[in-house]
Amino acid sequence: MARVPAAERRNDLVNAAIQVIASHGVDGATTRRIAEQANAPLATLHYCFQSKELLFAAVFERLAERYREVLVANDVHGDVSATARAILRGLMNWYLKSSDFASATIELISWAQRTREHPAEAVYNAAFKVMRSILERAASGxxxxxxxxxxxxxxxxxxxxxYVMNWLTYADRAQAARQAEVVIDVLDAWLAAKLA
Incomplete structure (x- = not known):
């Protein structure tokens, strides 16, 4: 059997943790279940991550990284309204395509609120910082x-x-697509009133 490099194995374990958290919640995300999802020996998980908290911290980093990528990918370099609309649409599309990420995010935020360090706050702060910088650039002039x-x-x-809470609750893709348009309309109405 070929040896898997440690960085690749860590990546596999983080991806597996996201899938397991999405399916079984944080409490059901046992190290054994995560290792099985990654097709890795349990000892490898413990070698790569000395504790489950460190694995969850890596999952939070991955979620923050993906959120940042979605925000940057949906920067249309337009005015503030067009940019805000594109970012919101991009986020909603990402949630529809990546329900594991969406479910894991909700699960982890609920879990994080019960911990002392509250790593979810760092994810939100980082995302807001990126979104703010995109919107500030769009607002120049x-x-x-x-x-x-x-x-x-x-x-x-x-x-x-x-939007993501509604999507995860009902899991109806056609309904979610229609609701995305309603959400965009709400943003447009708010922006029109605020920027008038």
Missing amino acids: QDIAPETIDQITYVVGALSDG
Whole structure:
């Protein structure tokens, strides 16, 4: 059997942890179940991650990285309204395509709220920082206050969070696609009122 490099094995274990957390929740994400999902010996998981908390920290890092990638990929380099709309649409599309990431994120945020360090806050702060920088760039040349950029960032985050909870609850792709348009309409109405 060929030896799998440690970095590749860590990556496999993080991906497996996301899938297991999405399917079984944090409490059901045992190291044995995660190792089985990754087709790795349990000893390898313990070699790569000295504790389950360190594995979950790596999962949070992966989630933050993917969120950042989605935000950057949906920067349309337009005005603030067009950019906010594209970011929100991109997030909703990502949640539809990546329900494991969405489920794992919700599970981990609930778990993190019960821990002292609260790593979910770092994920949100990092995502808001990236979104804010994209929107600030889009606002250059426009008379938009920094507080308004912060509000847009919050509204996009709140709308996407509400959307993903609805999607995960009902798991109806056709309904979710229709609801995405409603969510975009809500953002457009809010932006029109705020930026008028």
